[in-house]
Amino acid sequence: MNFRSAPIDGEVQLVSRLRQRDEYAFRWLYQHYAAALLRAVSKRITHHEQARDVLQDVFVKIWQHIDRYDAGKGRLYTWMLNVAQRTAIDALRTSSTQKQMGNYQHVTLNDDTTHVVDQLRWVLPRNPDHIDLRQQVNRLHPVHVELLELIYFNGYTQREAADQLTIPIGTVKTRLRTALHQLKQAF
Incomplete structure (x- = not known):
């Protein structure tokens, strides 16, 4: 061997x-x-x-x-x-x-609008306004709305939002997690 x-x-x-x-x-x-x-x-x-x-x-x-x-x-x-x-x-x-x-093509028209075309239909580009994101956010509890406004719409960090709202950072994180979970359920 x-x-x-x-x-x-x-x-x-x-x-x-x-x-x-x-x-x-x-x-x-x-x-x-x-x-x-x-x-x-x-x-x-x-x-x-x-x-x-x-x-x-x-x-x-x-x-x-x-x-x-x-x-x-x-x-x-x-x-x-x-x-x-x-x-x-x-x-x-x-x-x-x-x-x-694989199944899509991007088509740009003269007005610089890009459309996504699949095999059967035209699909407009995704726009957060078309899914009424702000409307969905406004349906949440006011403390969640205020937090989402600060962090996602105004660009605050979690620490800055905690300071602005004079609440602990842990509370910010918990409220943010709850708000995002509720938004996810809405869609």
């Missing part, structure tokens, strides 16, 4: 052999960790085929970047799990961007 097909004895040896580009060690790694990493990827990407594609990307990144693994910062599995999660998030972002831009 030569080195290339010798059994893997521990994480240190596995990492060493991976860094030497030992394909047997990489196959061993895949056989022992693919299922766990696929489960991690599938928590973010529910479409099975896309999750399997992302898993392949994960193993390519592991192979290419094994030299970045630092045993002093954690176990190999933890590092690979982080690679898997970051790759899944990147895939979601890429997929989301492609979906958003």
Whole structure:
């Protein structure tokens, strides 16, 4: 039995052999960790085929970047799990961007108005006035309206709003969270 097909004895040896580009060690790694990493990827990407594609990307990144693994910062599995999660998030972002831009075209007319055109209809650009944001804000409790006015419409920081209203910063944060939750429910 030569080195290339010798059994893997521990994480240190596995990492060493991976860094030497030992394909047997990489196959061993895949056989022992693919299922766990696929489960991690599938928590973010529910479409099975896309999750399997992302898993392949994960193993390519592991192979290419094994030299970045630092045993002093954690176990190999933890590092690979982080690679898997970051790759899944990147895939979601890429997929989301492609979906958003894929079926639409931007058309600029002579009056510098940009319209977004999908396959079936014209869609005007989004404008906060069209969703009656101020009207929705004005339906909230007056303490919430006052706080939202200061922070979002007048550009105050939370600290500045607390000083202006002479209330603790914690109260500002709680009221702001409540107000935003209520607005979210309105839409």
